[in-house]
Amino acid sequence: xxxxxxxxxxxxxxxxxxxxxxxxxxxxxxxxxxxxxxxxxxxxxxxxxxxxxxxxxxxxxxxxxxxxxxxxxxxxxxxxxxxxxxxxxxxxxxxxxxxxxxxxxxxxxxxxxxxxxxxxxxxxxxxxxxxxxxxxxxxxxxxxxxxxxxxxxxxxxxxxxxxxxxxxxxxxxxxxxxxxxxxxxxxxxxxxxxxxxxxxxxxxxxxxxxxxxxxxxxxxxxxxxxxxxxxxxxxxxxxxxxxxxxxxxxxxxxxxxxxxxxxxxxxxxxxxxxxxxxxxxxxxxxx
Amino acid sequence: xxxxxxxxxxxxxxxxxxxxxxxxxxxxxxxxxxxxxxxxxxxxxxxxxxxxxxxxxxxxxxxxxxxxxxxxxxxxxxxxxxxxxxxxxxxxxxxxxxxxxxxxxxxxxxxxxxxxxxxxxxxxxxxxxxxxxxxxxxxxxxxxxxxxxxxxxxxxxxxxxxxxxxxxxxxxxxxxxxxxxxxxxxxxxxxxxxxxxxxxxxxxxxxxxxxxxxxxxxxxxxxxxxxxxxxxxxxxxxxxxxxxxxxxxxxxxxxxxxxxxxxxxxxxxxxxxxxxxxxxxxxxxxx
Numbered sequence: 001x002x003x004x005x006x007x008x009x010x011x012x013x014x015x016x017x018x019x020x021x022x023x024x025x026x027x028x029x030x031x032x033x034x035x036x037x038x039x040x041x042x043x044x045x046x047x048x049x050x051x052x053x054x055x056x057x058x059x060x061x062x063x064x065x066x067x068x069x070x071x072x073x074x075x076x077x078x079x080x081x082x083x084x085x086x087x088x089x090x091x092x093x094x095x096x097x098x099x100x101x102x103x104x105x106x107x108x109x110x111x112x113x114x115x116x117x118x119x120x121x122x123x124x125x126x127x128x129x130x131x132x133x134x135x136x137x138x139x140x141x142x143x144x145x146x147x148x149x150x151x152x153x154x155x156x157x158x159x160x161x162x163x164x165x166x167x168x169x170x171x172x173x174x175x176x177x178x179x180x181x182x183x184x185x186x187x188x189x190x191x192x193x194x195x196x197x198x199x200x201x202x203x204x205x206x207x208x209x210x211x212x213x214x215x216x217x218x219x220x221x222x223x224x225x226x227x228x229x230x231x232x233x234x235x236x237x238x239x240x241x242x243x244x245x246x247x248x249x250x251x252x253x254x255x256x257x258x259x260x261x262x263x264x265x266x267x268x269x270x271x272x273x274x275x276x277x278x279x280x281x282x283x284x285x286x287x
Numbered sequence: 288x289x290x291x292x293x294x295x296x297x298x299x300x301x302x303x304x305x306x307x308x309x310x311x312x313x314x315x316x317x318x319x320x321x322x323x324x325x326x327x328x329x330x331x332x333x334x335x336x337x338x339x340x341x342x343x344x345x346x347x348x349x350x351x352x353x354x355x356x357x358x359x360x361x362x363x364x365x366x367x368x369x370x371x372x373x374x375x376x377x378x379x380x381x382x383x384x385x386x387x388x389x390x391x392x393x394x395x396x397x398x399x400x401x402x403x404x405x406x407x408x409x410x411x412x413x414x415x416x417x418x419x420x421x422x423x424x425x426x427x428x429x430x431x432x433x434x435x436x437x438x439x440x441x442x443x444x445x446x447x448x449x450x451x452x453x454x455x456x457x458x459x460x461x462x463x464x465x466x467x468x469x470x471x472x473x474x475x476x477x478x479x480x481x482x483x484x485x486x487x488x489x490x491x492x493x494x495x496x497x498x499x500x501x502x503x504x505x506x507x508x509x510x511x512x513x514x515x516x517x518x519x520x521x522x523x524x525x526x527x528x529x530x531x532x533x534x535x536x537x538x539x540x541x542x543x544x545x546x547x548x549x550x551x552x553x554x555x556x557x558x559x560x561x562x563x564x565x566x567x568x569x570x571x572x573x574x
Contacts, residue, residue: 055528058521061345081528127416174528213510215519216503223500230529232502234345234519241342241368241461242517 002026004036004048010132010152016082016175017049018151037066040074040178047077048178054084055172056111059233064247067178067276068203068235076201076277078177086112086131086147086166089158091139096161101126103134104147112147115165120145132156174282196280198253199230202263205237205245206270214269215246221265222250225258247276254278289313291323291335297419297439303369303462304336305438324353327361327465334364335465341371342459343398346520351534354465354563355490356525363488363564365464373399373453376422376445377432383448388413390421391434399434402452407432419443461569483567485540486517489550492524492532493557501556502533508552509537512545534563541565 003021006013007029017027028045030036036048051060067074086108090099101124102109102116108131109116116125123145128134134146136156145161146152153160208214222229231249252259254275267273290308293300294316304314315332317323323335338347354361373395377386388411389396389403395418396403403412410432415421421433423443432448433439440447495501509516518536539546541562554560 053523053528055523056525058348058523129414168525170527172528211515213507215516216506216510219503219506220500223503228498229502231531232519232521232533234521236340236342236345238343238455240457241340241459244518246519 001047002028002045004028004030004039004045004050006030006033006036006050006130008130008132008136010135010149010155011130012082012084012149012173013049013051013175014132015149015151016051016080016173019082020049020080033060033062034066034070037063037074037178038070040180041071043180046179049080049175050178051173052079052176053174053231055170056168057107059235059247061235063176064203064233064235065238068245068247068274069238072274073181074178075181075275076176076279077179078279079199079282080175081282082173082175084111084166084171084173085149085164087150087153087160088145088162088165089135089138089148089153090145090161091141091158093159094142094145094161096120098143099123099145100143102145102147103128103137105129105131105134108134108147111166111168111171114167119162119165177279197251198256198278199281200250200252200254200259200278201247201276202250202266202273203245203247203276204266204270204273205243206272208269218246218266218269221262221269222248225262227252227258227262251281288334289315289332291315291317291326291332291337293317293320293323293337293417295417295419295423297422297436297442298417299369299371299436299460300336300338300462301419302436302438303367303460306369307336307367320347320349321353321357324350324361324465325357327467328358330467333466336367336462337465338460339366339463340461340518342457343455344394346522346534348522350463351490351520351522352525355522355532355534355561359561360468361465362468362562363463363566364466365566366486366569367462368569369460369462371398371453371458371460372436372451373418373434374437374440374447375432375449375452376425376435376440377448378426378428378445380446381429381432381448383407385430386410386432387430389432389434390415390424392416392418392421395421395434398453398455398458401454406449406452464566484538485543485565486568487537487539487541487546487565488534488563489537489560490532490534490563491553491557491560492530493559495556505533505553505556508549508556509535512549514539514545514549538568 039045103126131148135148135152138144138146228251233247234244237243326332390413418435422435422439425431425433515538520534521531524530
C-alpha cells in the first residue's frame with residue numbers, strides 16, 4: 001500500500017508512520033500536508049498519514065482545511081497518538097561547547113528553547129524547513145548541530161549527542177489516516193482491539209452563526225443526548241472575518257443512535273454538515 | 288509612545304501600524320510575536336500592536352498563547368481590521384519573464400499560489416523568514432522578485448511590478464492593541480466614535496471540559512442572556528491532548544449587565560476565567 005506523509009524522509013511524521021506501516025507498505029513523502037492529503041483524492045497514494053493535533057501547538061490547520069475545502073471524497077479511518085521527542089544531533093561525536101549553530105524547524109527550536117538557553121547559550125539558532133532537513137544539513141559540519149528525530153540521525157548519518165531535549169516531555173501528536181470515502185480497511189489503520197470505543201469527526205457551518213444561540217443550539221444536540229465532545233476547533237470559512245466552520249470530535253460511532261440522532265438534528269440547524277469519518281479511538285501512546 | 292510590532296521594518300504589521308500610529312509614536316520591531324507581547328509586560332514598550340486573526344489563516348496562535356500563558360497583567364485595548372495585499376516587487380523594473388525566483392514568507396506564497404502558477408510558472412518559490420526580509424533580499428538581484436508590502440518596497444528600494452497579486456482579494460487581518468491592564472488610553476487605540484459598540488475578549492478552562500454538557504453549559508450562559516459570541520477558538524492547555532482552553536469574543540462591554548452576569552455565571556462553571564479586555568469594535572476596513 002502506498003502511504004503519503006509529510007517529508008522529507010526522517011520527519012516526525014515518517015517516524016510515526018514507521019511504527020504502524022507494514023513490510024509491504026511504501027511510504028511516499030510529500031512537500032506539504034495539503035499535498036499528502038490531496039494525493040489520496042488523486043489516487044497517487046492509497047492513504048495518507050498526517051498529524052491533525054499537537055498537545056503544545058494545537059490544531060494542524062492545513063489538514064483541517066484540506067478536509068473541509070479541497071475535496072469531499074475523503075474520510076478519517078483511524079488515529080495514532082505519537083510522543084514527540086527532539087534529539088540533539090551532530091555530524092559526529094563533537095563536544096557541546098564546539099557547537100556554534102543549532103538548526104531546526106522553528107517549532108522544534110521553540111519547543112527546546114529552555115534546553116538551548118541553558119546548555120548551548122552561545123550557539124546561534126538557525127531555521128530549517130523541517131527537522132529532517134536540519135539533520136541532513138549538519139552531516140559533515142563539525143560546528144553545527146540539529147534538533148530532529150532518531151530516524152533522521154540514522155538516515156543521514158548523524159550522531160545523537162543528547163536525547164529528548166524538549167522542554168515539555170508530555171509533547172505528543174495525534175496522527176490520522178486519510179482514505180477515500182468507503183475504502184477504509186480497518187486492518188491497515190492503527191486499529192486497536194475490536195472492542196475499542198469509536199470516535200466520529202465532523203465539520204459544520206451555517207449562516208445562523210452570528211445569532212447568539214446558534215452555536216450553543218448546535219452543540220446542545222449532542223449534550224442533550226449524552227454524546228461527549230472531545231474536541232472543538234473553529235476555522236475561518238475563508239470568506240470574511242467572523243465566518244467560521246466548526247470541527248467536532250465526538251465519542252461514539254456515526255451509526256450509534258445518540259450520535260446519528262444528534263447529527264440529524266444538527267443538519268436541521270446548519271447549512272452544511274460533513275461527517276469526516278468514524279474510527280476506533282487510539283489508546284494512550286507508548287512512552 | 289513606544290509600540291512593539293512583528294518586524295523587521297516593512298512587514299504587514301508595520302504597514303498596518305503606520306495607519307494608526309501618531310507622529311510622536313516610535314514603532315519598535317520585535318523578532319517574534321511573543322517577544323512583542325512580552326515587551327509590554329516588561330515595560331520595554333508602552334503597548335504592542337499585533338495580529339490576532341486572519342480571514343484565511345485563522346487564529347494567530349502565538350498571540351493567544353502569550354495572552355493566556357506568558358503573563359496575566361496584559362489586556363486588549365482596541366482592534367483594527369487591515370486588508371492584506373501582497374505586491375510583486377523586484378529590485379528594479381524587470382520584465383516578468385526574466386524572474387527566476389520569487390521569495391516570500393511561505394504563507395504569502397501560498398496566498399498567491401494561483402497567480403504564481405499562472406504568471407510565473409517557471410520561477411522557483413523560495414522561502415524567507417518574512418515578507419519584509421524577502422523584499423530586502425531582492426534588492427540588487429535582477430532575476431529575483433519578492434511578495435511583500437508597498438512599505439517594504441519603499442524602505443528597501445524595490446519596484447512594485449504587479450499590485451495585489453493575492454488569490455483572494457478579501458484577505459484581511461484583525462490587529463489588536465495590547466496594553467498593561469488598567470493603562471488603556473482610548474485615544475491611542477484605533478478608536479472609532481464613542482458611540483461604537485464594544486466587544487469583550489476572555490479565555491476560560493475547566494476540569495469539567497470532558498463532560499458532555501460542560502462546554503455547552505458554559506456557552507449557554509451567554510446565549511441565555513442574549514449575548515452574541517463573535518468568535519470561539521480552542522487552544523491546547525499545553526498539558527495533554529484533550530485539555531483545552533477556550534477564547535471567546537463577545538459583543539458588549541464587560542460592564543454591561545448581560546455580559547457581567549454571564550461572566551459571573553461562567554466563573555461558577557470554569558476553573559479559571561480571564562477577561563482579556565473590553566474595547567470598541569472596529570468598523571469595516573477601508574479598501
